[in-house]
Amino acid sequence: MSQSAAHESPAREASAPPADPAHPHTTGQSAEHAKPAEPAEPAEGETPDAPTVDFAGTTPYEDYVQADVLTHLQRPLSDDPGEMVFLVTTQVMELWFTVIVHEWETAAAALRRDDIPVAIAALKRSVRELEALNASWRPLGQLTPAQFNSYRDALGEGSGFQSAMYRRMEFLLGDKSASMLVPHRGAPRVHAELERALAAPSLYDEVLALLARRGRAVPEDVLNRDPAQRYEPDEGVEAVWSEIYRDPDRDEELVRLGEALTDVAELVWRWRNDHLVATRRAMGAKTGTGGSAGVAWLEKRARRNVFPELWTARSHV
Numbered sequence: 608m609s610q611s612a613a614h615e616s617p618a619r620e621a622s623a624p625p626a627d628p629a630h631p632h633t634t635g636q637s638a639e640h641a642k643p644a645e646p647a648e649p650a651e652g653e654t655p656d657a658p659t660v661d662f663a664g665t666t667p668y669e670d671y672v673q674a675d676v677l678t679h680l681q682r683p684l685s686d687d688p689g690e691m692v693f694l695v696t697t698q699v700m701e702l703w704f705t706v707i708v709h710e711w712e713t714a715a716a717a718l719r720r721d722d723i724p725v726a727i728a729a730l731k732r733s734v735r736e737l738e739a740l741n742a743s744w745r746p747l748g749q750l751t752p753a754q755f756n757s758y759r760d761a762l763g764e765g766s767g768f769q770s771a772m773y774r775r776m777e778f779l780l781g782d783k784s785a786s787m788l789v790p791h792r793g794a795p796r797v798h799a800e801l802e803r804a805l806a807a808p809s810l811y812d813e814v815l816a817l818l819a820r821r822g823r824a825v826p827e828d829v830l831n832r833d834p835a836q837r838y839e840p841d842e843g844v845e846a847v848w849s850e851i852y853r854d855p856d857r858d859e860e861l862v863r864l865g866e867a868l869t870d871v872a873e874l875v876w877r878w879r880n881d882h883l884v885a886t887r888r889a890m891g892a893k894t895g896t897g898g899s900a901g902v903a904w905l906e907k908r909a910r911r912n913v914f915p916e917l918w919t920a921r922s923h924v
């Protein structure tokens with residue numbers, strides 16, 4: 608039942624003849640017998656079941672969501688009408704990066720205290736979020752070079768390569784690199800956050816430490832590695848995952864953890880490839896605004912495996 612029908616007064620229903628739908632302000636009676644006009648419908652927001660409209664200051668929604676801030680952060684650099692969606696898609700992706708970093712940090716902390724269910728729940732949330740992130744390529748996936756050129760020059764040297772939150776995602780995956788901090792030297796808060804993320808064990812480091820605590824033969828040098836260095840694939844770790852997958856009944860929770868991590872790895876790989884294809888469509892083999900070789904550089908980056916042994920172990924199961 609609609610809101611207005613639900614709260615129509617029965618007395619009014621009995622006394623008022625049906626209104627002419629073509630003339631909503633007449634009652635269907637001739638002019639000389641017309642009764643005094645019905646009181647006007649209460650304005651939206653004044654009926655008893657309507658949402659509250661009276662707030663002393665800003666709305667509680669605004670206080671929570673900061674929509675006013677969020678929707679006034681768009682400063683296109685050109686007059687091209689197509690730039691808005693490029694800018695907003697980039698901002699939307701930054702927000703998803705932020706949520707995903709939060710989930711992976713939650714998962715890493717849970718693993719540190721041997722709480723696998725909480726870790727898996729956070730990883731699974733991040734899988735849905737990665738799907739939403741990847742779906743946000745849709746508005747940019749088919750840019751022609753002419754469309755992209757309409758605002759490309761205005762971007763100057765700006766490039767996603769300078770995204771600190773994307774870098775935090777990579778660090779959590781084990782793809783550490785101190786040189787990736789260099790572009791952020793001029794932004795103290797961002798730099799400090801990245802520095803902490805570089806030095807901290809990655810999500811994958813926490814996974815491997817947990818496997819060792821569960822009695823798996825993770826090599827000592829992997830467990831004691833410098834967490835600020837990029838994680839390199841290791842045969843001993845590959846053997847551990849092979850064993851886990853070969854005998855799933857021994858510790859089924861570890862298989863579920865492995866599969867949640869594999870879902871994450873696959874979707875990160877998909878993001879990189881969607882980005883690569885969108886870039887190839889929009890600018891061919893030209894150099895990037897960030898100064899790289901463009902597509903050739905991104906191709907190399909997209910080939911990197913996330914959680915490498917979770918993929919190679921499958922050949923031995």
Ligand code: HEM
Binds near residue numbers: 887898
């Ligand atoms: C179709 C539009 C886009 C094109 C043509 C494009 C192009 C490029 C290119 C050429 C690079 C290599 C670095 C450089 O020289 O600039 C790059 C890197 C990057 N872009 Fe984009 N990009 C696009 C959209 C986006 C969007 C919407 C995001 C979202 C944040 C993004 C995030 C990134 C990131 C994170 C990197 C660094 C990748 C890495 O370090 O491996 N890009 N992009």
